[in-house]
Amino acid sequence: MRPVFTGAEVRSAEQPLLDAGLGPELMRRAAHGLAQHVIEVLKGTVSAGQLAESRDRRGRRRPHAARIYGARVAAYVGTGNNGGDALYALATLRRRGVHCVALLTGERCHAAGLAALRSAGGRALSISDPEAPAVLERADVVIDAMLGTGSRVTDEPRPIELIAPAEHVHIVACDLPSGVDAATGRAEPGALRADSTVTFGAVKCGLVMGEGRQLAGEVRVVDIGLRPYLPEARVQHVEVHTAACSDSAPPWNAHKYSRGVVGLIAGSEQYPGAAVLTARSAVNAGIGMLVACPPEGASTVRQLLLGALPEVVVSEHADDGVRERISAWVLGPGVGEDQRLRDAVVQVLDSGAPAVLDASGLAYTGPGAAAGPLLLTPHAGELTALLTRCGEHVTAADVAKDPLRWTRRAAEAYGAVVLLKGPETVIASPAGHCRVVTGAPSTLATAGSGDVLAGLAGAEMARDRELVNGPGTATDERVAGRLMAAAVTATVRHARAGLALGAHGFAASGLAAALGAPSA
Numbered sequence: 376m377r378p379v380f381t382g383a384e385v386r387s388a389e390q391p392l393l394d395a396g397l398g399p400e401l402m403r404r405a406a407h408g409l410a411q412h413v414i415e416v417l418k419g420t421v422s423a424g425q426l427a428e429s430r431d432r433r434g435r436r437r438p439h440a441a442r443i444y445g446a447r448v449a450a451y452v453g454t455g456n457n458g459g460d461a462l463y464a465l466a467t468l469r470r471r472g473v474h475c476v477a478l479l480t481g482e483r484c485h486a487a488g489l490a491a492l493r494s495a496g497g498r499a500l501s502i503s504d505p506e507a508p509a510v511l512e513r514a515d516v517v518i519d520a521m522l523g524t525g526s527r528v529t530d531e532p533r534p535i536e537l538i539a540p541a542e543h544v545h546i547v548a549c550d551l552p553s554g555v556d557a558a559t560g561r562a563e564p565g566a567l568r569a570d571s572t573v574t575f576g577a578v579k580c581g582l583v584m585g586e587g588r589q590l591a592g593e594v595r596v597v598d599i600g601l602r603p604y605l606p607e608a609r610v611q612h613v614e615v616h617t618a619a620c621s622d623s624a625p626p627w628n629a630h631k632y633s634r635g636v637v638g639l640i641a642g643s644e645q646y647p648g649a650a651v652l653t654a655r656s657a658v659n660a661g662i663g664m665l666v667a668c669p670p671e672g673a674s675t676v677r678q679l680l681l682g683a684l685p686e687v688v689v690s691e692h693a694d695d696g697v698r699e700r701i702s703a704w705v706l707g708p709g710v711g712e713d714q715r716l717r718d719a720v721v722q723v724l725d726s727g728a729p730a731v732l733d734a735s736g737l738a739y740t741g742p743g744a745a746a747g748p749l750l751l752t753p754h755a756g757e758l759t760a761l762l763t764r765c766g767e768h769v770t771a772a773d774v775a776k777d778p779l780r781w782t783r784r785a786a787e788a789y790g791a792v793v794l795l796k797g798p799e800t801v802i803a804s805p806a807g808h809c810r811v812v813t814g815a816p817s818t819l820a821t822a823g824s825g826d827v828l829a830g831l832a833g834a835e836m837a838r839d840r841e842l843v844n845g846p847g848t849a850t851d852e853r854v855a856g857r858l859m860a861a862a863v864t865a866t867v868r869h870a871r872a873g874l875a876l877g878a879h880g881f882a883a884s885g886l887a888a889a890l891g892a893p894s895a
């Protein structure tokens with residue numbers, strides 16, 4: 376997990392250093408890191424401009440230094456400190472023999488930075504100078520330093536009107552791509568897509584969320600000495616490809632009840648398939664037993680389940696002894712509006728047993744403290760319904776603009792950990808601690824894939840003995856931490872199973888089946 380911060384948190388961390396007169400020193404460190412990164416890009420670039428020719432005319436390989444000396448770097452330089460960072464970086468690059476041109480996007484710019492660039496032999500032009508397009512055309516690397524962490528993206532668009540460099544040019548964003556909101560990842564129209572972003576002090580939320588993540592490319596953090604001044608991170612970033620996911624075998628003395636028993640209330644006459652998807656996923660996730668609890672006489676769901684998964688135990692009566700074995704519940708996928716299912720879901724929720732509440736079942740809970748450890752797993756549409764019930768009138772589009780804010784709000788209102796599904800998965804506790812999981816494939820966006828996630832999450836919760844045996848709700852930080860860990864693991868396993876199935880796409884039943892494969 377990697378801590379991420381809002382732009383405001385990073386600016387507050389900088390404040391004591393600025394007050395102590397260390398502003399120029401911070402800028403020097405940032406500029407040094409930026410220049411170093413550009414040098415690495417120039418050394419490694421094979422496709423850009425003159426760098427494509429990495430051998431001399433006699434066919435001898437050019438030493439790396441030759442690729443830096445004579446290379447061309449341009450920068451869009453805005454009026455603030457972000458532009459100042461780039462001006463100092465250009466000055467450093469100029470001293471290494473790089474042709475450097477600053478393209479000034481405003482009426483003014485960081486005066487000392489400009490003086491440093493000029494005294495190193497670099498040039499500055501207005502972005503509207505007739506020569507600017509040719510400068511961009513010839514550049515090997517372009518630095519985007521028009522706007523930094525100060526940008527707040529609102530519903531009133533303020534387009535970024537920059538001349539785009541040629542296709543082959545490597546774009547390096549300075550701190551974050553111009554026009555990206557550092558807190559939410561929303562971007563102004565016209566924001567440039569960077570190949571890499573050199574960010575200063577800490578990773579900003581806007582680099583791992585929404586359009587910001589798409590525009591940032593590879594993110595490199597430069598340490599400028601802010602760590603002692605940063606608050607405790609409230610948001611942790613988890614990348615699916617690199618996440619640590621323990622895959623240990625059950626202990627030697629395991630038995631089916633000690634490995635976790637998942638109780639399931641899912642599927643209805645309207646949506647019977649949801650029960651099978653959720654059950655298959657939980658069973659394949661590696662639990663001791665799955666106990667499905669359809670209402671008495673719900674023959675379609677019962678037959679479909681047993682036909683697909685003979686290992687499932689069906690319990691039709693609340694007083695069946697086997698229900699006492701249930702460690703965690705998955706409630707809601709495909710329950711639709713069946714009154715008996717609704718009653719059954721509400722009964723489990725009121726009992727305070729650990730539970731995942733998903734899909735149609737989300738309609739059966741209201742704001743207020745949950746009775747036990749509860750994980751809610753809405754998509755954006757379902758989250759808006761949850762929020763409406765606690766007096767927040769937002770649309771799915773509003774949620775997409777600031778998913779951290781709205782997921783936190785729901786977690787606080789329902790006293791539960793909330794997992795918001797979508798291109799990034801945002802998981803929040805009632806106290807406002809968050810995990811953002813990125814790197815899931817968009818092939819997961821297929822009907823029933825959420826049911827598979829719910830089954831996985833229930834399995835992870837059922838396996839966690841502390842969660843199952845310990846008292847408390849998500850308003851207790853310890854319980855919230857365990858729920859969030861189960862939610863993260865389920866999300867990562869879900870995404871990895873999707874990745875293993877390839878880019879073409881798959882059915883949710885294939886995804887649930889893949890969880891049982893040796894590699895999953």
Ligand SMILES: NC(=O)C1=CN([C@@H]2O[C@H](COP(=O)(O)OP(=O)(O)OC[C@H]3O[C@@H](n4cnc5c(N)ncnc54)[C@H](O)[C@@H]3O)[C@@H](O)[C@H]2O)[C@@H](O)CC1
Pocket residue numbers: 645646647648649650652707708709710711734735736754755756757771796797822823824825826
């Ligand atoms: N095989 C099955 O039997 C399946 C049954 N399912 C059941 O079908 C019910 C209906 O599911 P739906 O999700 O289609 O509809 P919903 O009625 O749950 O969706 C509510 C609203 O949210 C919007 N919405 C859906 N996904 C969104 C997203 N990712 N971002 C923003 N808005 C979004 C929809 O357009 C709709 O306006 C679920 O409650 C579930 O119980 C689904 O889980 C899919 C598989």
Ligand SMILES: Nc1ncnc2c1ncn2[C@@H]1O[C@H](COP(=O)(O)OP(=O)(O)O)[C@@H](O)[C@H]1O
Pocket residue numbers: 734753754795796797798799800815816817818819820821822823824825826827828869
């Ligand atoms: N664009 C996307 N990129 C990555 N994952 C996605 C994307 N869209 C949806 N997902 C994931 O796919 C799953 C869809 O779940 P859900 O919306 O509940 O669908 P359903 O109700 O049909 O099962 C979630 O795990 C969600 O995070």
